[in-house]
Amino acid sequence: MKLDFLWKDHEFYVMAKNKKPRKSYKARPIHSTGCFFRRADIDEVKDIINKAGLIFEIVLKTGRATELHMNLAEDVLNWGGMLLFDRRWKGQEATVDEFQREHWKALHAFGAIVKRKNAGKTQGYVGTAEELEIISYVGGEVVRLLKEAMELAPFRTLKEFLAVRQIVGERVNQGGTKLIQGIEASARSVLNQRRFSRPE
Numbered sequence: 001m002k003l004d005f006l007w008k009d010h011e012f013y014v015m016a017k018n019k020k021p022r023k024s025y026k027a028r029p030i031h032s033t034g035c036f037f038r039r040a041d042i043d044e045v046k047d048i049i050n051k052a053g054l055i056f057e058i059v060l061k062t063g064r065a066t067e068l069h070m071n072l073a074e075d076v077l078n079w080g081g082m083l084l085f086d087r088r089w090k091g092q093e094a095t096v097d098e099f100q101r102e103h104w105k106a107l108h109a110f111g112a113i114v115k116r117k118n119a120g121k122t123q124g125y126v127g128t129a130e131e132l133e134i135i136s137y138v139g140g141e142v143v144r145l146l147k148e149a150m151e152l153a154p155f156r157t158l159k160e161f162l163a164v165r166q167i168v169g170e171r172v173n174q175g176g177t178k179l180i181q182g183i184e185a186s187a188r189s190v191l192n193q194r195r196f197s198r199p200e
Helices: 039-062 067-086 093-118 129-152 154-173 186-191
Strands: 003-008 011-016
Touching (some): 067 093, 129 154
């Protein structure tokens, strides 16, 4: 830009010789990776996760679990499996593999309790001491992981929940079980979706 210096009243004045018109202002979107979830919403989801923790730790052991209790517990166990599948656990691969084996045992034990109740072999959702122990341990760890994930990455964590609910819905419609024992590679395509089917 060329400049003219004008002497006036013993002061310098600078004038721009730019003859081009100024460009009109155009707002540009700013892409932020920050969290826009309200604290109240995060706390509400964590409260639901805590309720599942009470089911694993107390309600199942009393033999008084209702169908609503079991549905919530199933959702949280499946959600934990999706979290283990979706995240990169750099430097912790061996620990995660070991916990996944424990997770599968807990899913198997949980499924056995549900099958006995549905077959009329038990009056309620009653498990053996071994079944209840593995469910309590894995359920407690899944609850801890999900609560931490809700603090660090709530959007991604809820996306994992929606993905697992969609996969479960598709399996149930095909005559499968509600529990996901092992996440297939196809789950990655579900996680990459922009929209998910509404959970029932």
